[in-house]
Amino acid sequence: MARSRMILHLSTFQWEGGAAVAASRLNQALRKHGVDSQMLVYRAQRTESGVTAFADSSWKEKLFWARFSAERLRFLPHEKDKSVRFAFSPAAVGVPIERHPLVQRADVINLHWINFGFISLTGLERLFALGKPVVWTMHDMWAFTGGCHYSRGCEQFHGHCQFCPYLKNPGAYDLSFEIFEKKKQFLTHAPLTFVSPSRWLCQLIQKAALTRHLPAHTIPNPIDTTIFCPKNKTELREKLGLPVDKKLVLFTGANTQDPRKGFIYFEEAINMLALKDKMGEVIFFGKSQPDAYQKLQWPVHDLGKLSDIVRIAEAYAAADVLVVSSLEDNLPNTVMEAMACGTPVVGFENGGIPEMIDHLTNGYVVDYQSAESLAVGIKWVLENSATEKLSENARQKVLETYAEEVIAQKYEDLYQSLT
Incomplete structure (x- = not known):
């Protein structure tokens, strides 16, 4: 009897960061769909069926940190300042991945964040x-740039990366030029098909000099709608120690203080609202500095860094609105997580965010980098969430567009076309 087709996902992390979460959810969705899907990660945060860790011993774990350090040291002499330290990857260091038994056995290899x-x-x-x-x-954008994960408005990748704004000494033949040249050598004839979770990023793939000759598809990330689902807000708030008689505005992220998350716009918007009334309070969860929220004029409830998926879903369901003020983003997991829980979203008009939020239907799309517009959007959602059926519409959008069975079938069709 012929062996079934095996799909292998490669990701640096298992559940750490948005890209890893999306990759793990896809692996889970495919397995539920009956696909022989396996995932090879550098480090596994927990034991999980269908997931193998490359660092499967104490000395390999030490090697992980050694390679991570060596990778950062390769970039250190070039970095403009600390703010870009993890926003640029030279990919100078890695493991002999092609020798791994799972890679050798795989029929299709699916790369993620590596x-x-x-x-x-x-x-x-x-x-x-x-x-x-x-x-x-x-x-993110790394596959078609000279090293940056998001270009921050730079469009050199349309032709050839050079004079990189991330570098201390940008020039015609700087590190971005060097990396771009190396990528060009192996991407020219690679047996490669790109998938972008957002139409925004797919359009960039089709315009970028390194990737415009390769096929590209748009398939969103999946989400388990049985875990992320609406719940009784009063009961949740009592359980989490949150006020039951206030409007609660949620801000979250793997690192809420990452400049790319646009916290300064959120802070300014909340303080604009606070000048007029005290109707709301703020919920945070994610990595942050202890004094990060001192300037906010509404009371703050910091739930800390949540790792349990049930607790995360409860935090979303307890809120009245999620605010996403990211300056660059692909298809944020946070948006679909909140919407799956019936929580409307307010977000900037950039990246894949406007593809997720249907303006005035399940949330509010606001003017890019405008704290004033952000405040207007938050206020509108808080005042209209009940009468406009925003919660029901948000949940329905996820069920139709991002549910596991929907996305698994799209990927299965793609894999079938390639083998």
């Missing part, structure tokens, strides 16, 4: 040389 010492540029070249079909699910 930086920080997992797969180097040389490793990618060797992986493509195996001749297996490769799908690359893009969680």
Whole structure:
């Protein structure tokens, strides 16, 4: 009897960061859908069926940190300042991924976020040389740039990366130029198909000099709608120690103080609202500094860094609105998580966010980098969430667009076309 087709997902992390979460959810969704889907990560945060850790011993764990450090040290002499330290990946260091038994056995390889010492540029070249079909699910812009994960408005990747704004000494033949050249060598004839969770990023793939010749598809990330679902807000708030008689505004992220998350606009918007009334309070969860929220004029409830998925879903369901003020984002997990819980979302008109929020239907799309517009959007949702059926509409959008069975079928159809 012929062996069933095996799909192998490669990701640096298992559940750490939005890209890893999306990759793990896809692996789970495919397995539920009957696909032989496996995931190989550098470090596993927990034991999970269908997931294998490359660092499966104490000495390999130490090697992970050694490679991570070596990767950062490669960039250190070039970085403009500390704010860009983890926003640029030279991919100079990696593991011999092409030799791993799961890679050797795979019929289709699905790349995700593979930086920080997992797969180097040389490793990618060797992986493509195996001749297996490769799908690359893009969680940021790195595949087609000279090293940055988000270009922050720079469009050099349309032609050739150079004079990189992330670098201390940008020039015609700087580090971004060097990395771009290396990528060009192996991307020209790679057996590669790109998938973007958002139409926004897919359009960039089709315009970028490194990738415009390769096929690209838009398939969103999946979400388990049985975990992320609406719940009784009063009961949840009592359980979480939150006020039951206030409007609660949620702000979250893996690192809420990352400049890309646009917290300064959120802070300004909340303080604008606070000048007029005291109707609301703020919920946070995620990594942050102890004094990060001192300037906010509404009371703050910091739930800390949540790792339990049930607690995360409860935090979303307890809120009246989620605010996403990201300056650059692909298809944020936070938006679909909140909407799956019936919580409307207010977000800037950039990246894939406007594809998720249907303006005045399940949330509010606001003018980019405008704290005033953000305040207007928050106020509108808080005042109209009940009468406009925003909660029901938000949940329905997720069920129709991002549910596991919907996304698993789209990926299965793509894999079938490649083998």
